[in-house]
Amino acid sequence: xxRMKAVIAYDGTDFSGYQAQPxxxxxxxxxxxxxxxxxxxxxxxxxxxxxxxxxxxxxxxxIHFDTPLSIPSDKYQMALxxxxxxxxxxxxxxxxxxxFHARFSAKGKRYRYKWNCEEVQSPFKRNYTVETRGxxxxxxxxxxxxxxxxxxHDFTSFCAAxxxxxxxxxTIYSIHFEWHxxxxxxxxxxxxxxxxxxxxxxxxxxxxxxxxxxxxxxxEILEAKNREMAGTTAPPHGLYLEKVFY
Amino acid sequence: xxRMKAVIAYDGTDFSGYQAQPxxxxxxxxxxxxxxxxxxxxxxxxxxxxxxxxxxxxxxxxIHFDTPLSIPSDKYQMALxxxxxxxxxxxxxxxxxxxFHARFSAKGKRYRYKWNCEEVQSPFKRNYTVETRGxxxxxxxxxxxxxxxxxxHDFTSFCAAxxxxxxxxxTIYSIHFEWHxxxxxxxxxxxxxxxxxxxxxxxxxxxxxxxxxxxxxxxEILEAKNREMAGTTAPPHGLYLEKVFY
Numbered sequence: 001x002x003r004m005k006a007v008i009a010y011d012g013t014d015f016s017g018y019q020a021q022p023x024x025x026x027x028x029x030x031x032x033x034x035x036x037x038x039x040x041x042x043x044x045x046x047x048x049x050x051x052x053x054x055x056x057x058x059x060x061x062x063i064h065f066d067t068p069l070s071i072p073s074d075k076y077q078m079a080l081x082x083x084x085x086x087x088x089x090x091x092x093x094x095x096x097x098x099x100f101h102a103r104f105s106a107k108g109k110r111y112r113y114k115w116n117c118e119e120v121q122s123p124f125k126r127n128y129t130v131e132t133r134g135x136x137x138x139x140x141x142x143x144x145x146x147x148x149x150x151x152x153h154d155f156t157s158f159c160a161a162x163x164x165x166x167x168x169x170x171t172i173y174s175i176h177f178e179w180h181x182x183x184x185x186x187x188x189x190x191x192x193x194x195x196x197x198x199x200x201x202x203x204x205x206x207x208x209x210x211x212x213x214x215x216x217x218x219x220e221i222l223e224a225k226n227r228e229m230a231g232t233t234a235p236p237h238g239l240y241l242e243k244v245f246y
Numbered sequence: 247x248x249r250m251k252a253v254i255a256y257d258g259t260d261f262s263g264y265q266a267q268p269x270x271x272x273x274x275x276x277x278x279x280x281x282x283x284x285x286x287x288x289x290x291x292x293x294x295x296x297x298x299x300x301x302x303x304x305x306x307x308x309i310h311f312d313t314p315l316s317i318p319s320d321k322y323q324m325a326l327x328x329x330x331x332x333x334x335x336x337x338x339x340x341x342x343x344x345x346f347h348a349r350f351s352a353k354g355k356r357y358r359y360k361w362n363c364e365e366v367q368s369p370f371k372r373n374y375t376v377e378t379r380g381x382x383x384x385x386x387x388x389x390x391x392x393x394x395x396x397x398x399h400d401f402t403s404f405c406a407a408x409x410x411x412x413x414x415x416x417t418i419y420s421i422h423f424e425w426h427x428x429x430x431x432x433x434x435x436x437x438x439x440x441x442x443x444x445x446x447x448x449x450x451x452x453x454x455x456x457x458x459x460x461x462x463x464x465x466e467i468l469e470a471k472n473r474e475m476a477g478t479t480a481p482p483h484g485l486y487l488e489k490v491f492y
Contacts, residue, residue, distance in 0.1 A: 011369040057370075077366075086372035120323075123257040124303075126332035128370065 001066045004076065005100060007092040012057045012237070013127045014087060019051045027052075027061075027088055034083040035065065047102045049109065049244040050193075055236040057128070060091075060110075062244040064102040100246075108173065108245040109193060113186040113202040114238045129183055130238035137209025139177050139184065144215035145208040146175035146186075148222060149201060156225035158201055159194030160233075168194060168225075175201075187242075196233050204231035247312045250322065251346055253338040258303045259373045259483070260333055265297045273298075273307075273334055280329040281311065293348045295355065295490040296439075301482040303374070306337075306356075308490040310348040346492075354419065354491040355439060359432040359448040360484045375429055376484035383455025385423050385430065390461035391454040392421035392432075394468060395447060402471035404447055405440030406479075414440060414471075421447075433488075442479050450477035 008027075016024035020032065028046055035044035049062045071079065077093040084090070099105075116122075116129035117136045125131075149158075152171040159168060172190040179185075186202055204221065207213045213231065221229040254273075262270035266278065274292055281290035295308045317325065323339040330336070345351075362368075362375035363382045371377075395404075398417040405414060418436040425431075432448055450467065453459045459477070467475040 009369050011372070081366060086367070087369045089366050089369050091366055120327060120335050120337055121332070123255050123333045123335050124374065126257070 001068055001098075002070075003064055003066050003096050003098050003100060004073065005062065005064045005094055005096040005102070006077070006080075006090050008061050008063060009059050009089050009091055010057065010061065011087040011127075012052065012055045015054060017052060017054045017056070018048055018058075018061070027058075030085060030088055031063070031080070034080055035067075037083065038069065038079060039067070049102045049106045049241075052239075052241055053196075053236050055127070056239045056241070057237070058241040059112075060243040061241050062102045062106070062246075064096065064100060102244075105246050106192075106244050108189060108191045109241065110187065110189045110243040110245070111193070111198045112240040112242045113188070113198060113234065114240070115184045115206070116182060117184060118182045127237050130235050135210065137184070137206060138211070139179075139209065141211075141215050142177060142186075142205045142209040143175075145205050145213075145218040146177075146201075148215075148218040150175060153222050154225055155194055155197055155222075157221045157227055157230045158197050158204070159227065160196040160200075161227040163195045165194060170194065170197070175205075199234045199236065199239060200227075200230050200232075202234035202238070206234060207231040247314055247344075248316075249310055249312050249342050249344050249346060250319070251308065251310045251340055251342040251348070252323070252326075252336050254307050254309055255305050255335050255337055256303065256307070257333040257373075258298065258301045261300060263298060263300045263302070264294055264304075264307070273304075276331060276334055277309070277326070280326055281313075283329065284315065284325060285313070295348045295352045295487075298485075298487055299482050301373070302485045302487070303483070304487040305358075306489040307487050308348045308352070308492075310342065310346060348490075351492050352438075352490050354435060354437045355487065356433065356435045356489040356491070357439070357444045358486040358488045359434070359444060359480065360486070361430045361452070362428060363430060364428045373483050376481050381456065383430070383452060384457070385425075385455065387457075387461050388423060388432075388451045388455040389421075391451050391459075391464045392423075392447075394461075394464040396421060399468050400471055401440055401443055401468075403467045403473055403476045404443050404450070405473065406442040406446075407473040409441045411440060416440065416443070421451075445480045445482065445485060446473075446476050446478075448480035448484065452480060453477040 010027050018027045020028040031046050046065045073093045077090045080090050114129040117132045119134035121131040150172050154169050156168045175188045256273050264273045266274040292311045319339045323336045326336050360375040363378045365380035367377040396418050400415050402414045421434045
């Protein structure tokens with residue numbers, strides 16, 4: 001058996017998230033369906049670096065799977081892309097060692113969150129950015145608030161209250177903001193992210209940016225270890241999984 | 247009654263074109279539905295500069311309609327946008343003279359056609375550009391071919407054979423090509439366009455670009471006044487109505 005690693009992109013709009021669920025259209029099941037065809041009906045399980053929710057996008061998700069087929073990686077990639085629907089694409093593919101695991105070998109991730117601050121949102125952006133109806137936040141304040149999050153902390157306040165993971169300590173390496181015309185992007189890197197963590201950080205820093213909270217409040221929220229202290233979970237369609245580090 | 251002019255944008259992906267058709271989701275009917283609500287159920291007919299087909303986009307379509315409501319233009323625009331679905335947006339709105347007509351007052355139009363020449367097409371571009379699977383045309387040859395089209399000609403060879411219009415003489419002011427990273431855009435301006443004309447021009451010039459036809463063949467195609475002489479009709483989702491001139 002060969003182990004194949006692939007970097008994939010998907011438009012999350014029409015998916016019920018990454019992970020296979022009975023009766024739902026998911027990224028995992030679309031890829032597994034095509035692999036099953038290539039393997040004459042045999043199920044090939046695909047492992048990803050992590051799940052993404054419905055409507056969340058990826059420009060650099062990583063997956064791996066095992067295959068007995070001796071097709072060269074580039075031809076393998078072309079064969080998959082030829083059969084996959086247009087909203088999932090294999091961007092890169094290579095054979096890796098058997099000990100590589102898309103999830104367990106991951107050392108960190110980069111996510112991007114996009115707000116569109118145009119007065120009138122372009123119809124072409126409705127599924128790809130979160131509309132602020134012309135409201136422009138104070139990015140200096142958002143950066144100031146973000147500083148409290150960088151480093152190693154218990155992120156209990158910044159993950160869905162239902163998260164079953166025991167250890168909620170994670171390290172955020174960096175958070176920075178970029179303007180791309182009227183779009184504001186938050187780019188965040190860390191060694192791992194809890195469920196909804198990036199969206200709760202985005203939602204809370206947005207509230208700092210529009211003056212609803214002070215930058216210093218971020219410190220208190222972290223210390224409280226209570227999800228209710230943080231802001232709202234920002235909508236899924238502004239979020240992109242951009243890169244997985246190994 | 248006041249006459250309102252509006253510049254609108256729409257993502258054509260989920261529409262059966264601009265024009266109202268029974269049982270279909272169209273741009274015109276979405277706007278007319280919202281206007282009917284604003285006018286307490288009374289039908290307000292919307293007139294556009296022209297139709298666009300299913301999956302064709304617009305970044306600068308123009309419409310007009312008459313209304314007894316005395317709402318200022320900017321508030322009117324906001325009220326419409328608040329109720330319209332996200333894939334149609336009113337970009338600008340103003341009150342105009344009663345003799346303005348979105349279609350009959352139009353002096354010309356600009357369309358844009360987009361090809362995506364990436365090796366692997368981004369999932370985010372699948373509905374907005376036409377995939378060439380990494381193939382890059384010879385743009386000099388396309389420009390050379392385009393030169394024969396610029397000017398006043400009988401465009402019978404470049405419109406759908408079924409077009410009922412008698413007079414097929416139109417003037418093309420300019421055709422130019424632009425690279426935007428891996429995207430090739432054809433920008434075309436003229437005093438008017440026949441049914442499918444831009445897409446047949448795009449499809450035919452593409453064939454020139456990939457060496458399937460010589461640039462000089464465009465002259466012969468024009469002279470033949472026969473649709474069968476021209477190339478294939480390029481797919482709808484690469485096409486954008488960008489501007490209407492008055």
